[in-house]
Amino acid sequence: MHATLGALGRAWWLALIGLTVVYPLGGFLLRGRITESVDPTAVRNSLMIATAAAVVALPGGFLLAWLSERRRWGGRGLAEITCWMVFLLPSYLLTLGWLTLVDRPQTVHTDAARFFFGLGGIVALLALKGVPFAYFAARATLRAMGAEWDEVVSVFGLSRVRAAGIAARALLPAAAASAVVVFVESLQEFGIPATLGARIHLHVMPYDIYARLATTPADFSGAAGLSMQLAVIAVAAALVHLWLHLRYTTALVGARHRGATPGVPARWESAVGWLCAAVILGLGFVIPLAGLCLQALGPIAGKAVPWASMADSLLYALLGSGLTLAIVLAILQRRPRSSPLAAMGVEVFSLASMAVPGVVLGAAYVFAFNRGPIVLYGTPLLLVVAYASAIVPLLIRLLKAPLEQIHGSLGEAAAIHVPDPGRRLLDITLPLRAGPLLWGAFMAFATIVFELPISELLAPPGRTPLAVSIVNLMQGMNDTAAARLGLAGLLVVGGLGAGLMSVASRRFAGSLHTGVGA
Amino acid sequence: MSAGLEISGLGVALRGRIVLRGVDLAVEPGEVMVVAGRSGAGKSTLLRAVAGLVRADSGCIRIHDTVVADAARGIHCLPRRRGVGMVFQDYALWPHLSARDNVALVVPGPLAESRRRARELLAQFGLRNLMDRRPGALSGGQQQRVAVARALIGGPRILLMDEPFSSLDEEAAGHLRVELKLLARERGTAVLIASHDPRDVWRLADRVAVLEDGRITQAGTPEELYRLPATPLAARLSGAEGWLSGRVRINGAGTELCIGAVMIPGTGVGVGGGRRATALIRPQAVSIAPNGSGIEAEWVTHTFENGWYRCYWRLRSVDGMLFGLHADLPDRDSRLLLRREHVFIYRNDGEES
Numbered sequence: 001m002h003a004t005l006g007a008l009g010r011a012w013w014l015a016l017i018g019l020t021v022v023y024p025l026g027g028f029l030l031r032g033r034i035t036e037s038v039d040p041t042a043v044r045n046s047l048m049i050a051t052a053a054a055v056v057a058l059p060g061g062f063l064l065a066w067l068s069e070r071r072r073w074g075g076r077g078l079a080e081i082t083c084w085m086v087f088l089l090p091s092y093l094l095t096l097g098w099l100t101l102v103d104r105p106q107t108v109h110t111d112a113a114r115f116f117f118g119l120g121g122i123v124a125l126l127a128l129k130g131v132p133f134a135y136f137a138a139r140a141t142l143r144a145m146g147a148e149w150d151e152v153v154s155v156f157g158l159s160r161v162r163a164a165g166i167a168a169r170a171l172l173p174a175a176a177a178s179a180v181v182v183f184v185e186s187l188q189e190f191g192i193p194a195t196l197g198a199r200i201h202l203h204v205m206p207y208d209i210y211a212r213l214a215t216t217p218a219d220f221s222g223a224a225g226l227s228m229q230l231a232v233i234a235v236a237a238a239l240v241h242l243w244l245h246l247r248y249t250t251a252l253v254g255a256r257h258r259g260a261t262p263g264v265p266a267r268w269e270s271a272v273g274w275l276c277a278a279v280i281l282g283l284g285f286v287i288p289l290a291g292l293c294l295q296a297l298g299p300i301a302g303k304a305v306p307w308a309s310m311a312d313s314l315l316y317a318l319l320g321s322g323l324t325l326a327i328v329l330a331i332l333q334r335r336p337r338s339s340p341l342a343a344m345g346v347e348v349f350s351l352a353s354m355a356v357p358g359v360v361l362g363a364a365y366v367f368a369f370n371r372g373p374i375v376l377y378g379t380p381l382l383l384v385v386a387y388a389s390a391i392v393p394l395l396i397r398l399l400k401a402p403l404e405q406i407h408g409s410l411g412e413a414a415a416i417h418v419p420d421p422g423r424r425l426l427d428i429t430l431p432l433r434a435g436p437l438l439w440g441a442f443m444a445f446a447t448i449v450f451e452l453p454i455s456e457l458l459a460p461p462g463r464t465p466l467a468v469s470i471v472n473l474m475q476g477m478n479d480t481a482a483a484r485l486g487l488a489g490l491l492v493v494g495g496l497g498a499g500l501m502s503v504a505s506r507r508f509a510g511s512l513h514t515g516v517g518a
Numbered sequence: 519m520s521a522g523l524e525i526s527g528l529g530v531a532l533r534g535r536i537v538l539r540g541v542d543l544a545v546e547p548g549e550v551m552v553v554a555g556r557s558g559a560g561k562s563t564l565l566r567a568v569a570g571l572v573r574a575d576s577g578c579i580r581i582h583d584t585v586v587a588d589a590a591r592g593i594h595c596l597p598r599r600r601g602v603g604m605v606f607q608d609y610a611l612w613p614h615l616s617a618r619d620n621v622a623l624v625v626p627g628p629l630a631e632s633r634r635r636a637r638e639l640l641a642q643f644g645l646r647n648l649m650d651r652r653p654g655a656l657s658g659g660q661q662q663r664v665a666v667a668r669a670l671i672g673g674p675r676i677l678l679m680d681e682p683f684s685s686l687d688e689e690a691a692g693h694l695r696v697e698l699k700l701l702a703r704e705r706g707t708a709v710l711i712a713s714h715d716p717r718d719v720w721r722l723a724d725r726v727a728v729l730e731d732g733r734i735t736q737a738g739t740p741e742e743l744y745r746l747p748a749t750p751l752a753a754r755l756s757g758a759e760g761w762l763s764g765r766v767r768i769n770g771a772g773t774e775l776c777i778g779a780v781m782i783p784g785t786g787v788g789v790g791g792g793r794r795a796t797a798l799i800r801p802q803a804v805s806i807a808p809n810g811s812g813i814e815a816e817w818v819t820h821t822f823e824n825g826w827y828r829c830y831w832r833l834r835s836v837d838g839m840l841f842g843l844h845a846d847l848p849d850r851d852s853r854l855l856l857r858r859e860h861v862f863i864y865r866n867d868g869e870e871s
Contacts, residue, residue, distance in 0.1 A: 407608065407610065409607075409608060409610035410610050410612060410613075412566075412569075412571050412597075412604075412606070412610065413604070413606060413610040413611075413612070413668075414612075415570075415571070415596075415597045415598060416569055416570075416571075416597040416598060416600075416603070417598070417603065417604075417623075417624040417668060417669070418598070418624060419598045419599075419626050420626055423623060427615070427619075427623055428612055428623070431612075431614045431615075432612065432613075434614075
């Protein structure tokens, strides 16, 4: 009986992954061959700008992570806020903000503008969006290095050169892993190529895939071939990241690991850190936001602001985030009871799926659900399912650690001592998980509200999502309406996030602690 | 009177590894039984099987004559229906709730009434002024009291405690041992404690079960365990240490361990003559021999321990050491007498020589 239930449990989520990921992606990618003759310019450009973005983003992100984890640095809060703000600001709004400031009669003929309207501008924007990824990835590894690293150096009186050499051997793999993350994210980025890239006619892989499907007749084979190439590069890079992370994090974490006790930073270290955080916050959030505000105050040149798309996107986000959270919880709930093989399966699945760009997933959905046994193309249902499929891997990785931190004995204590199932659920199970779940739900919600590539490809007729409306307005040179819509979206989502976090911090403070120790 | 807890032939396998093998155990109401053993012996799994957190693969568990688990008949009562209370090793207090609500939530019925009862019980446990604090704001000893109160408020027939004192300082642990013992007797609760700490055996247990590699190798009162420890582990729990290895000789005087020309008198436990064996010796066995009798030895180092000199002795021409407790520091070169009743000789298989 138990074996049957277990098999059924496995079957449903394998069926779900099969239907929402394997079936569409498999069918679409197999249609195009990796050797499909496509314009090599897009591949070359994509590789070049993604590499350049990784190289530019890494020093800033890594420096902030180093100071935050390994030094008692006063700017830790600023670094954290900076990275989250830049991370959460949609790339097409970042671009719009900068476009507003650069594309003015006073500035448009300057060297800075010429730099912006070229590869340099694309790389700079991608690098700004890449800084948070470098920061988050590096912090995870640096946190894993126990206090012993600094203590050993001081106890044995190692010279600065030797200490730096030892640290470098440990840190270079972490830096490489962070760079790979930025590379993958830049490779997949759609918003910047769709806005600034489109204005300067830059061919990059994600936007070219969309363009091949947006023309009439649609070039499915070409899009599939390009998608296959993009997916292979991204998945390969993601696997390199996984290998670096597993290989070196394991080596860094000792059995008797203690949390790092950060040392006091040198004055110059602190100053460089503050400057770096301020520059990234300015370039990546404050200045473009100011640009958006400035633009929003101007007169509307074309058609009015399509506010209905805001309501549509909020509804899609509500449904999509609920569905995403339900699937993630079901998968993570199963993990502890699963075999190590299944755990590794979830790990590889989530990483590989994350490496599949949204535009490829969207294109695969167009191909799979436009004909054949399941016809859903053009329906809100397909759009919501696609959103969920795209975000589930991200959320699995985001929620895995916080949910696993909740000690299993807390649930066992409830199973033994609390006889009322309702009370067990409402007073123990949900509050213990409330922090990560609220955070996960908000992340999913915010991501869906501003999601672009899937929305572009799968938007139902007459129900245009927010991101598509903004980009359409930008492409129609109606930047004021785009800025107003974008700012309104930011305000709604930001307000919702602030409200949720405020409730969570008051009601569920400390819900992630295991209760051991004072 | 029926046993509070009765376990017969209990076997449990986890992830294909057999953790418990045919465990038989009974705990009377009001009795404290300590299950002692090394890490990985299966102590926690035994408690978790009684609580219903893991399923029995063989055997049967009865609580007050009610079968709560029977592998042969496919019976597995849910944990909350077994009438057990459990104190987890890390206490497992719900971190988002106050001490009072951690205890009150366990009581079925209206929350106001549950909270009143929780307040009363926590006050009895000396936590009157701390009950609105969350676990993170309590010390280890206070958390332990909350965990015990939570386990007891439902009036469980069986109280299970997994290494309950392992994270407490000695003074707090000492107080709680006494309180627990009195509490079990007053309420008639059968208490089963998993511990690797010999202090729990000697200061808390009415009876002791030694668990080794998933099997109970000895069960009895602490006196029985002290008088004749059945295994080297039981001997170590009773304070013996073993460094001397040799061959067994049995003669009219009893059992002796021969190491070259040196004869160590002892109590043989399951050893035959001529076998390789190891002697485990309590410090009480060692005294200074008068007038040139005894075994030649020199102490290599000593410490002063609570009024006694603990001397580490090396026997002449023998590879091995033993230690003794002496009221005065003996001469460095002395002759030692060993009292047979504190020396236990075990076969070498299954025990390091």
